[in-house]
Amino acid sequence: MERTLVLLKPDAVQRRLAGELISRFERKGLTIVGLKMLQASKDLAEKHYSVHAARPFYQSLISFLTSGPTVAIALEGREAVAAVRGLMGLTDGVKSPPGTIRGDYAISIQNNLVHGSDSVDNAKAEIELWFKPEELTSWNPTDSSWVAG
Ligand code: UDP
Ligand code: MG
8 A cells, every 4th residue: 555645735724624624535545544734843844845946946945845834644545656646736826727636716826725746755855754653553444345456
């Protein structure tokens, strides 16, 4: 089973969409194996987005991600990385199709509500960055034969 990291970024929390967005991931059949709310430090935000350090939007992105609480979620399921990327949609809320999270709720490029890991390797590193080992669970949902059959 694959794992991935989702962040409900500060705009999602401020706009009171956290519950609704968590529901979308649950309803897809993904399993929550870790979940917490925290306000990211500058150090954490910079590590998380280090791949974008040279981009013109980087400073603004770091101040956005540190501006308020974020909900960090570790999800598990068949091809969880691709499943989450599909639910999220494209980076730009305007270009993202209706039915996706960003397509339904975002009109910004930066303030696009969610982060999802883009590869299995990055997912592993990002889960380790945001969660301590003891904050993660490993469990078998009772409906797994229906969801994953
Ligand atoms: N971002 C931005 N301006 C851009 C591109 C990206 O502010 O021109 C922000 C946006 O919040 C995005 C994040 O930087 O989610 C990371 O960019 P990436 O290209 O990895 O997009 P994602 O994987 O989140 O779709
Ligand atoms: Mg990305």
